Amino acid sequence: MFDLDDKYVALAATARDLADSLAEYADEADGMLRVHPKMRAGLQESGLAAHCVPAEGGEAIDPLAIAVVREALMGVSAHLDGLFGMQGVGSFALARAGSPRLRKEWLPEVASLEAIAALALTEPEAGSDLKAISTTVTPRGSDLVVNGNKSFITNAGEAAFYTVLCREGDGYSLIFVPASTPGVSVEVGPHLIAPHIMGAVRLDEVVVPADHRIGEPGEGFKLVLATLATFRVSVAGAAVGLAQTALDEAVRHTSGRQQFGRPLAETGPIPHLLGLSWTEIESARALTYRAAHRAGRDPLATLDLSSMAKVAATETAGRVVDRAVQVMGRFGLVTGSTIERLYRNARPMRIYEGGNEVLTGQLARRLVRLTERQH
Numbered sequence: 202m203f204d205l206d207d208k209y210v211a212l213a214a215t216a217r218d219l220a221d222s223l224a225e226y227a228d229e230a231d232g233m234l235r236v237h238p239k240m241r242a243g244l245q246e247s248g249l250a251a252h253c254v255p256a257e258g259g260e261a262i263d264p265l266a267i268a269v270v271r272e273a274l275m276g277v278s279a280h281l282d283g284l285f286g287m288q289g290v291g292s293f294a295l296a297r298a299g300s301p302r303l304r305k306e307w308l309p310e311v312a313s314l315e316a317i318a319a320l321a322l323t324e325p326e327a328g329s330d331l332k333a334i335s336t337t338v339t340p341r342g343s344d345l346v347v348n349g350n351k352s353f354i355t356n357a358g359e360a361a362f363y364t365v366l367c368r369e370g371d372g373y374s375l376i377f378v379p380a381s382t383p384g385v386s387v388e389v390g391p392h393l394i395a396p397h398i399m400g401a402v403r404l405d406e407v408v409v410p411a412d413h414r415i416g417e418p419g420e421g422f423k424l425v426l427a428t429l430a431t432f433r434v435s436v437a438g439a440a441v442g443l444a445q446t447a448l449d450e451a452v453r454h455t456s457g458r459q460q461f462g463r464p465l466a467e468t469g470p471i472p473h474l475l476g477l478s479w480t481e482i483e484s485a486r487a488l489t490y491r492a493a494h495r496a497g498r499d500p501l502a503t504l505d506l507s508s509m510a511k512v513a514a515t516e517t518a519g520r521v522v523d524r525a526v527q528v529m530g531r532f533g534l535v536t537g538s539t540i541e542r543l544y545r546n547a548r549p550m551r552i553y554e555g556g557n558e559v560l561t562g563q564l565a566r567r568l569v570r571l572t573e574r575q576h
């Protein structure tokens with residue numbers, strides 16, 4: 202697959218129209234630790250979130266559609282992109298393996314953004330090494346009791362439910378915890394350099410019915426992996442969108458500004474930097490579309506390709522936005538400017554949904570095994 206089919210081109214155009222219609226709120230929303238009401242309403246009206254959330258018993262979700270939408274949204278607003286993407290990340294396990302009762306009750310709410318979703322894996326002492334979590338779930342009669350602390354959870358405080366990774370005996374399980382359950386409390390923050398709706402979630406003797414376990418006992422990691430296999434490549438889509446906007450800003454500025462009697466875009470190393478950024482973005486975009494297209498057929502079998510796309514696109518975004526700041530000189534440093542927002546928002550993407558070094562380490566181990574098998 203080299204070019205997008207017409208249906209993805211049309212989807213990208215719809216997402217771009219939505220993003221453009223909300224662009225005036227981008228600055229305000231990125232500074233908020235709450236869901237921006239206009240962004241939420243716009244996304245609701247567009248119906249786009251349904252691409253992230255399979256209808257109950259409906260068709261499988263399409264990672265390429267999600268990547269294309271995130272590319273368009275992230276190019277304008279990280280807040281809007283996060284709002285869209287997290288509906289899928291937070292509800293995927295529920296859609297895949299939740300009880301029929303919970304799926305029926307919650308999935309339409311998630312697709313329509315009536316209910317905001319969250320996935321709670323990380324803990325103060327467990328980031329990349331998720332097997333080190335200490336949150337537990339324990340059966341008690343016909344109920345389940347959850348105890349623990351989660352941190353850096355996107356949408357904490359705004360979410361209607363948390364999909365919580367817990368230890369259960371010798372294994373790990375995912376538990377569906379409505380935010381209104383007694384014993385659930387949220388401390389908003391910390392404030393990041395790239396503002397994010399985020400908080401710590403405390404689960405203190407939280408009691409939920411047994412059908413709130415998603416899947417079988419011990420299936421937690423399998424479901425987390427299935428979630429990441431489907432959504433990791435969409436981070437690549439978002440990173441490509443951010444990089445493209447940064448390059449557009451750099452081109453706009455350097456074409457319009459004259460120094461030494463000619464446009465900066467034609468001066469010294471600046472044409473090289475612009476051309477290099479364009480080349481890197483197109484490479485990352487091609488890999489992202491290919492990985493997302495393949496993930497649509499078998500996400501787990503193409504996890505390596507999705508990881509490569511995530512690493513390539515987020516590293517590209519980092520380089521492109523840094524170059525954009527450089528070629529814009531002092532104007533690239535002004536707080537409140539588009540480029541400043543992009544510069545900050547590019548940074549977390551190399552850390553979340555699999556730290557890039559963790560992913561390249563996994564890829565290297567797989568490469569060595571594959572090479573050994575060939576000899």
Ligand SMILES: Cc1cc2nc3c(=O)[nH]c(=O)nc-3n(C[C@H](O)[C@H](O)[C@H](O)COP(=O)(O)OP(=O)(O)OC[C@H]3O[C@@H](n4cnc5c(N)ncnc54)[C@H](O)[C@@H]3O)c2cc1C
Nearest residue numbers: 320321322323328329353354355549553556557558559562
């Ligand atoms: C904006 C944002 C939103 C987030 N949202 C959520 C959320 O909604 N839900 C949730 O559960 N979590 C969330 N997180 C947490 C995120 O998943 C973790 O930050 C991530 O898993 C990395 O863990 P850590 O930050 O503890 O880094 P650490 O695990 O401490 O790693 C630090 C650095 O070392 C590298 N590293 C770690 N282990 C290895 C290794 N074995 N080999 C090579 N390098 C390694 C990492 O790549 C990283 O660069 C979010 C984080 C951010 C920044």
